[in-house]
Amino acid sequence: MHERSSVGELADRLRAELNRYSPGEKLPSSRALVERFRVSPVTVSRALARLAAEGLLVTRPGAGAFRAAPRTGARTVGDTDWQEVALSADSSAELVPRSVDASGVLASLASPPAGVIEFNGGYLHPSLQPERAMGAALTRAGRRPGVWARPPVEGSAELREWFARGIGGAVTAADVLITAGGQSALTTALRALAPPGAPVLVESPTYPGMLAIARAAGLRPVPVPVDADGLKPALLADAFRASGARAVVCQPLFQNPTGAVLAPERRPEVLRIARDAGAFVIEDDFVRRLAHEDAGPLPPPLAAEDPDGVVVHVSSLTKATSPSFRVGALAARGPVLERLRAIQVVDTFFVPLPLQEAALELVGSPAWPRHLRAVSAELRHRRETMAGALRSGPGDLTLPHVPSGGYHLWVRLPDGTDESALVAGALRAGVAVAPGRPYFSAEPPAAQLRLSFAAVAGTGEITEGVRRLRTACEEVLRRPGTALLPAAGDGHTGPA
Numbered sequence: 001m002h003e004r005s006s007v008g009e010l011a012d013r014l015r016a017e018l019n020r021y022s023p024g025e026k027l028p029s030s031r032a033l034v035e036r037f038r039v040s041p042v043t044v045s046r047a048l049a050r051l052a053a054e055g056l057l058v059t060r061p062g063a064g065a066f067r068a069a070p071r072t073g074a075r076t077v078g079d080t081d082w083q084e085v086a087l088s089a090d091s092s093a094e095l096v097p098r099s100v101d102a103s104g105v106l107a108s109l110a111s112p113p114a115g116v117i118e119f120n121g122g123y124l125h126p127s128l129q130p131e132r133a134m135g136a137a138l139t140r141a142g143r144r145p146g147v148w149a150r151p152p153v154e155g156s157a158e159l160r161e162w163f164a165r166g167i168g169g170a171v172t173a174a175d176v177l178i179t180a181g182g183q184s185a186l187t188t189a190l191r192a193l194a195p196p197g198a199p200v201l202v203e204s205p206t207y208p209g210m211l212a213i214a215r216a217a218g219l220r221p222v223p224v225p226v227d228a229d230g231l232k233p234a235l236l237a238d239a240f241r242a243s244g245a246r247a248v249v250c251q252p253l254f255q256n257p258t259g260a261v262l263a264p265e266r267r268p269e270v271l272r273i274a275r276d277a278g279a280f281v282i283e284d285d286f287v288r289r290l291a292h293e294d295a296g297p298l299p300p301p302l303a304a305e306d307p308d309g310v311v312v313h314v315s316s317l318t319k320a321t322s323p324s325f326r327v328g329a330l331a332a333r334g335p336v337l338e339r340l341r342a343i344q345v346v347d348t349f350f351v352p353l354p355l356q357e358a359a360l361e362l363v364g365s366p367a368w369p370r371h372l373r374a375v376s377a378e379l380r381h382r383r384e385t386m387a388g389a390l391r392s393g394p395g396d397l398t399l400p401h402v403p404s405g406g407y408h409l410w411v412r413l414p415d416g417t418d419e420s421a422l423v424a425g426a427l428r429a430g431v432a433v434a435p436g437r438p439y440f441s442a443e444p445p446a447a448q449l450r451l452s453f454a455a456v457a458g459t460g461e462i463t464e465g466v467r468r469l470r471t472a473c474e475e476v477l478r479r480p481g482t483a484l485l486p487a488a489g490d491g492h493t494g495p496a
């Protein structure tokens with residue numbers, strides 16, 4: 001069992017037993033708990049810490065853990081209804097809706113219920129994260145003199161240099177800002193490039209977290225379809241003409257969710273079309289470090305082939321490390337860099353220096369290339385297992401494209417499938433999958449699912465997860481009138 005779930009289970013069992021002890025009474029020693037529950041000392045201490053944080057027990061170093069005294073005095077619960085008015089009423093004509101929909105972001109951060117296989121995760125399973133190397137990097141960073149000092153607001157010079165080298169072309173450290181991961185970089189870029197109410201072109205389908213950022217900033221996402229070769233240039237040109245947008249967000253490498261790679265002949269075209277429209281290309285290069293073992297040489301970032309400063313480049317270390325290793329970069333050339341810098345410093349000041357130093361320690365250690373090689377081999381193996389399992393069964397789940405990078409597959413469902421019913425059925429069968437709908441900023445052309453193979457424990461869970469998904473298909477698709485909606489018209493074309 002994995003550490004995370006065993007901590008949760010032990011905490012649940014101890015919580016259930018707590019009322020056997022009177023307030024102030026000592027609980028059994030950690031060693032006794034280790035023996036009784038057959039878990040590690042780390043699991044015991046984390047479970048005790050969790051209960052202490054909930055106020056249920058008190059731990060005293062050297063003395064043990066004691067049941068906490070019950071809270072005295074009932075907590076007064078007032079009436080918070082007034083907040084509904086305060087959060088919405090505004091006498092000015094609002095361009096930016098004040099409610100923010102975080103569901104697209106939370107979907108990739110939530111942990112599924114115990115026993116449910118996580119095909120909807122957006123990050124590496126803890127067993128694939130370089131936990132030891134990150135820990136060692138953080139320790140070494142913590143010992144560096146001045147590590148708690150205020151860093152330059154643009155980020156540490158060495159780390160900016162490292163990101164610039166990774167991007168290549170004419171990009172230098174002076175063009176780079178260190179950010180708290182990709183999400184923060186995308187937020188800064190969108191806010192910098194489009195005022196509230198403005199249109200912004202987005203790939204269709206695309207990452208729901210980015211659509212959430214755009215909507216929270218009051219922008220109007222305008223979809224531009226993606227096929228197996230990435231953004232369709234003719235439609236991109238049309239969309240710029242029709243909307244007057246000044247920015248397009250695209251993921252040229254292993255696009256989320258389709259896995260598409262922008263074809264070589266389309267790369268200069270996308271840059272030229274944006275340049276002609278007087279617009280920026282926000283390049284979200286989010287999984288460059290998750291190319292699979294069989295990917296072959298990768299195309300460089302668009303930013304490396306952009307003499308005119310059209311590209312605002314986003315990259316992040318989280319996907320190859322851990323969602324908590326929130327270090328990323330924005331790179332841009334020309335006056336736009338000053339705008340990005342100003343927004344970033346106003347919003348967040350800077351990324352904590354200990355984390356920046358830890359990032360430098362990590363990427364400079366011999367463990368880093370080893371880790372990347374191991375992940376690249378493992379992701380290929382997982383991808384092949386998932387694709388094989390999906391292909392060896394009834395044809396309900398079709399795979400238009402199998403990418404050689406990233407951490408997920410984009411699966412097409414039979415026309416007219418009710419995605420929500422299938423996703424709910426899958427959860428009942430014990431597998432959490434991501435519905436396709438949130439990946440579209442307008443009506444989707446087909447029913448689809450995104451299945452991640454990175455967040456599960458291993459290939460055994462992948463095979464079992466696909467089996468559970470098939471059980472849900474059996475239940476939901478074959479029962480007439482439940483999951484098949486009336487056909488929404490013929491000629492559906494999948495985006496990938």
Ligand SMILES: Cc1ncc(COP(=O)(O)O)c(C=O)c1O
Pocket residue numbers: 108122180181182183184207209251256284286316317318319323328
């Ligand atoms: C396409 C894409 N871009 C950016 C992000 C943001 O990732 P992070 O903020 O962890 O770097 C994600 C996360 O799922 C993503 O899928």
